Amino acid sequence: MGHRAWFDRGRPIGGAPGARLVRAGRGEWRAIAEDFAAAGARLLALWGQGGEAGEPTVFAAYDAAHGLLIAALGCGAGDDSSSEYPGLQDLFPFAARMQRAVRDLVGLRASAMDPRPWLRHGDGGDYPFVRVAGDGVHEIPVGPVHAGIIEPGHFRFSVVGEKVLRLEQRLGYAHKDIERRFREFDALEGHRLAARVSGDSAVAYAWAYCQALEGASKHEIPPRAAWLRALALELERIENHLGDLGALGNDAGFAFGLTQFSRLKEQVLRASETALGQRYLLDAVAPGGMRVDLSRSGAAVLADTVTAVAAESIELRSIYDEHAGLRDRFAGAGTVTPELAARLGLTGLAGRASGQAQDLRIDRPWAPYDRLGPAKCGATGGDVAARVEQRFEELAESCRLVGRILEGLPAGESIAPPPACEDGFGVGLVEGWRGPVLVALSIGEAGRIRFCHPHDPSWQNWPVLEHAIIGNIVPDFPLINKSFNLSYSGHDL
Amino acid sequence: MLKTLQKIRRVGCVSEPPPAASAAAAAREREALQGRILEILGRALCIRVVDAGSCNACELEINALGNPIYNIEGLGVRFVASPRHADLLLVTGPVTRNMREALLRTYEATPDPKLVVAVGDCAATGGVFGESGESLGRISNVIPVDATIAGCPPSPTRLLAGLLTVIEAARGA
Numbered sequence: 001m002g003h004r005a006w007f008d009r010g011r012p013i014g015g016a017p018g019a020r021l022v023r024a025g026r027g028e029w030r031a032i033a034e035d036f037a038a039a040g041a042r043l044l045a046l047w048g049q050g051g052e053a054g055e056p057t058v059f060a061a062y063d064a065a066h067g068l069l070i071a072a073l074g075c076g077a078g079d080d081s082s083s084e085y086p087g088l089q090d091l092f093p094f095a096a097r098m099q100r101a102v103r104d105l106v107g108l109r110a111s112a113m114d115p116r117p118w119l120r121h122g123d124g125g126d127y128p129f130v131r132v133a134g135d136g137v138h139e140i141p142v143g144p145v146h147a148g149i150i151e152p153g154h155f156r157f158s159v160v161g162e163k164v165l166r167l168e169q170r171l172g173y174a175h176k177d178i179e180r181r182f183r184e185f186d187a188l189e190g191h192r193l194a195a196r197v198s199g200d201s202a203v204a205y206a207w208a209y210c211q212a213l214e215g216a217s218k219h220e221i222p223p224r225a226a227w228l229r230a231l232a233l234e235l236e237r238i239e240n241h242l243g244d245l246g247a248l249g250n251d252a253g254f255a256f257g258l259t260q261f262s263r264l265k266e267q268v269l270r271a272s273e274t275a276l277g278q279r280y281l282l283d284a285v286a287p288g289g290m291r292v293d294l295s296r297s298g299a300a301v302l303a304d305t306v307t308a309v310a311a312e313s314i315e316l317r318s319i320y321d322e323h324a325g326l327r328d329r330f331a332g333a334g335t336v337t338p339e340l341a342a343r344l345g346l347t348g349l350a351g352r353a354s355g356q357a358q359d360l361r362i363d364r365p366w367a368p369y370d371r372l373g374p375a376k377c378g379a380t381g382g383d384v385a386a387r388v389e390q391r392f393e394e395l396a397e398s399c400r401l402v403g404r405i406l407e408g409l410p411a412g413e414s415i416a417p418p419p420a421c422e423d424g425f426g427v428g429l430v431e432g433w434r435g436p437v438l439v440a441l442s443i444g445e446a447g448r449i450r451f452c453h454p455h456d457p458s459w460q461n462w463p464v465l466e467h468a469i470i471g472n473i474v475p476d477f478p479l480i481n482k483s484f485n486l487s488y489s490g491h492d493l
Numbered sequence: 494m495l496k497t498l499q500k501i502r503r504v505g506c507v508s509e510p511p512p513a514a515s516a517a518a519a520a521r522e523r524e525a526l527q528g529r530i531l532e533i534l535g536r537a538l539c540i541r542v543v544d545a546g547s548c549n550a551c552e553l554e555i556n557a558l559g560n561p562i563y564n565i566e567g568l569g570v571r572f573v574a575s576p577r578h579a580d581l582l583l584v585t586g587p588v589t590r591n592m593r594e595a596l597l598r599t600y601e602a603t604p605d606p607k608l609v610v611a612v613g614d615c616a617a618t619g620g621v622f623g624e625s626g627e628s629l630g631r632i633s634n635v636i637p638v639d640a641t642i643a644g645c646p647p648s649p650t651r652l653l654a655g656l657l658t659v660i661e662a663a664r665g666a
Contacts, residue, residue: 120627121591144595147574149542149556151549152592173591174546177627184623196621199550199646243553256497262560263507269557279648280550319496489548492589 003035003062006069014215015441016429017366018067029060029073030086036062036069042345042358043092044068044429045438045455048102052183053442053451058085058108060095061427061438061455067364068429070440075108084109094345094460101493105179119172119492132158132166140474144173148478151488155477162473167466174492182452187213187421187443188287190452194439195282197454198490203229203236204432205439205454205490206285211366212441213287216424223410225289226367231302231405232281232290234398237433238306239268239280241395242313244485248388249320251479252329260316264309271305274298289415303406310399317392330385334468334480337382344467347460348435350484353390354382360431371408374401387483394433420447434458434487456490508564537569538660541579541603545596545632546589550646551613555583557649565653576602581659582609584636586616588629600636608639610659612652617641639663 010020024032036043041064049057056075061068075085087110089096099110100118116128129139137160144152152173158166178197182190194209195202207229214221242265249257269279275298276284284292294302320326336346338355346354357378361369377393379386421443428439435457444450465484469477542555558565559572573579576599588596600609611632614620619630632638640662642655 144592145543145576145599149544149552149572151544151552152546152595173589173595174544175589175591175627176546176587176622177625178622180625181622181628193621196548196550196645199548200553202550243556256501259561260500260504262557263504263562266557266560266562280553280646282550282645315496315500319500322496487549489546 003032003039003041003064003069004066006032006035006071007064007067010069013070013425013427014218015212015426016068016215017364019070019215019427019429020067021070021072021425024071024073026073029071030088032062032069032071033060033088033091036064037091039064041065042347043088043095044436045440045453045459046088046095046098046102047440047453047455048106048108049442049451049453050106053444056106056108058102059440059453060088061440063436065363068427070427084111087111087113089113092345093343094463097463098459105493117172119175121172127170129156129168129170130166134160136160137165153488157474157477159474162475164469164472164474164477167469167477169462169466171462171488172492174489176493178493179451179453182449185449187216187441187447187449188418190441190449191286192283194452194454195285197493198456198458198487199280199282200240200487201236201432201434201437201456201490202280202282203232203285204430204437206282207233208428208430208437208439209441209452209454210285210287211428211430212426212439213421213428213443214418215426215428216441216443217418217421217426219288219418220416221289222413222416223368224412224414225416227405227409228290228294228414229285230368230372231294231402231409232276232284233430233432234401234405235268235272235302236281237398238309238395238402239265239272240433240485241391241398242268242309244482245316245320245388245391245395247482248330248384248479249326251482252326254323254326257316257320257326260312264312267305268309271301275302286415288417289413291415293414294409299406299409303403306399306402310396313392313395313399320388327385329476329479330388331383333384333476334472334483335381335383336464336468338380340467341382341464344464345460346464348431348457349390349394349433350387350461350464351435352378353386355380360429360436366430368405372401372404384479384483422447432457434485435461454490454493456487458486458488458491461486462491507561508567509562537571538581539571539573539579540581540583541573541576541599542583543576543585543596543599545584545586545592545616545635546628547585547587547613547615551585551616554646554649554652555585555612558652563649563653570656576600577604579603580607582607583612584609584616584632584638585612586632587619587622587624588632588635590627590629593629593635596632596635608659608663609636610655611638611641612655613647614643614645617643620645
């Protein structure tokens with residue numbers, strides 16, 4: 001059975017364009033995964049739903065050229081042995097951690113899975129890291145509290161001298177049990193929590209959540225609302241890229257880069273506050289549209305700021321390009337070849353810098369991206385230099401898109417609140433600045449959230465960082481890590 | 494190199510005065526503040542940031558304090574890499590169960606006298622994440638807190654104002 005046949009068997013679901021849901025039988029769960037893997041499709045997310053919301057079920061979301069397929073496998077309400085489902089880690093290596101999370105959160109076990117806990121650390125005790133043996137090998141433990149102003153996580157390096165033989169990550173320190181917390185919210189309020197799954201991607205999450213909600217209630221939003229959401233999403237991309245470009249310069253010893261780019265980022269944040277009421281748009285996207293509208297003067301401020309930022313970024317890019325010291329640090333550091341990226345499922349911005357030319361805004365555009373025609377940017381170098389280039393390219397393109405949105409912004413309402421919804425299911429999928437953000441939402445009685453799973457692209461990319469660092473030197477780790485800039489909170493749920 | 498130097502010259506100094514009670518005071522505020530920090534500590538105020546489980550938005554705004562517009566280092570405030578070098582812990586949250594021990598150890602590693610400031614609504618109250626088996630809620634549920642700075646996330650201006658209040662109060666105490 002080809003992977004297209006599974007689409008034909010599935011039923012359409014609301015939210016992301018072309019999304020379908022198929023209930024898989026026990027033997028079919030693996031068959032679906034094999035068919036999609038053979039077709040070169042991506043596994044977008046894997047999650048579990050516990051018994052409190054009906055039959056315990058494990059879900060897998062696949063992204064293929066013509067749509068999004070969600071496969072659901074009921075696991076019965078039985079004991080541990082009967083709730084074991086077939087693991088997918090051999091087909092999609094990064095599924096291993098998601099399966100560990102499913103076991104920690106809802107108790108469903110995959111076959112042949114890593115027995116170690118992932119998100120639930122329990123009451124301490126030693127976590128069995130994989131040991132590297134050999135003459136002169138020693139370990140460097142780092143974290144969970146890091147030296148800089150960043151999120152918590154633990155890195156265990158096995159090194160000889162300064163050379164890294166192996167990195168093993170231990171994450172979950174920011175685990176707040178967000179899926180459980182969602183179930184305490186009304187569906188019409190859940191976007192507030194969604195925006196705080198990973199604060200640096202607030203717009204992407206809130207939009208994906210609202211897309212799922214609006215899909216579940218078959219609610220159309222006004223065109224202006226969709227355009228304003230795209231404006232917010234591109235501003236979020238610009239802010240993050242500016243921040244990272246500065247930090248990457250700084251990590252390579254070029255403080256000038258941090259000074260200049262953090263100044264530009266501050267200008268965009270202030271323009272955002274003037275035009276949309278918040279520096280970071282944590283509360284801008286709401287069910288039915290946008291909580292804030294854009295005035296003519298606000299639009300002018302944004303247009304002027306983004307135009308100026310785009311021009312200065314071109315100037316700064318030439319300074320970065322011509323700086324021998326930066327080029328020396330960036331080139332060849334933390335390389336992920338396109339072959340390795342494809343095998344490990346590297347996604348989003350980092351994937352595009354390693355030859356994985358996928359961008360949902362272009363491949364399967366949702367409104368208003370079907371009208372905006374964003375250009376795809378990509379590289380194949382796969383090193384820090386390529387990820388820096390990728391950010392410069394995407395920054396320029398997002399600045400262009402902001403201009404295009406501000407010119408073409410339709411008149412009309414900026415929000416049309418959806419009616420209360422009972423008993424619905426929807427899925428939202430948005431290309432955030434880091435990569436695809438997926439939200440699956442099930443709404444139950446009285447408009448309460450029955451289940452909600454938010455998925456961060458960091459799940460795919462964290463394991464790839466373990467490969468990217470092999471053979472590099474320890475002092476290059478901060479730079480390589482920053483060039484991916486993955487989310488801890490988004491991953492730790 | 495020439496381009497870099499030209500850019501530095503063209504951009505010039507963009508730092509703004511810190512938040513002050515009145516506009517007239519703003520001009521003198523920077524120098525006065527440096528003086529007050531020196532008076533209280535005899536040197537720069539050293540801050541150690543601990544993310545005890547936040548959504549990372551608070552970190553974005555704490556990082557912004559270092560940009561040339563807020564220029565917190567110019568006020569005599571430094572972010573340090575070890576709690577052993579810190580006078581003040583700036584903690585974001587809510588505290589997760591998985592971060593509880595690391596937070597306690599960081600607190601114990603900070604020499605006395607020390608100040609703890611809980612940053613953001615989640616650190617102050619548990620915020621949108623509330624309290625559960627995995628989210629232990631506000632920072633003061635785990636370590637003593639001297640002051641809180643509200644906001645989701647608090648803006649850099651609010652962070653600066655909050656820090657000033659804490660320093661003032663410490664001097665009064």
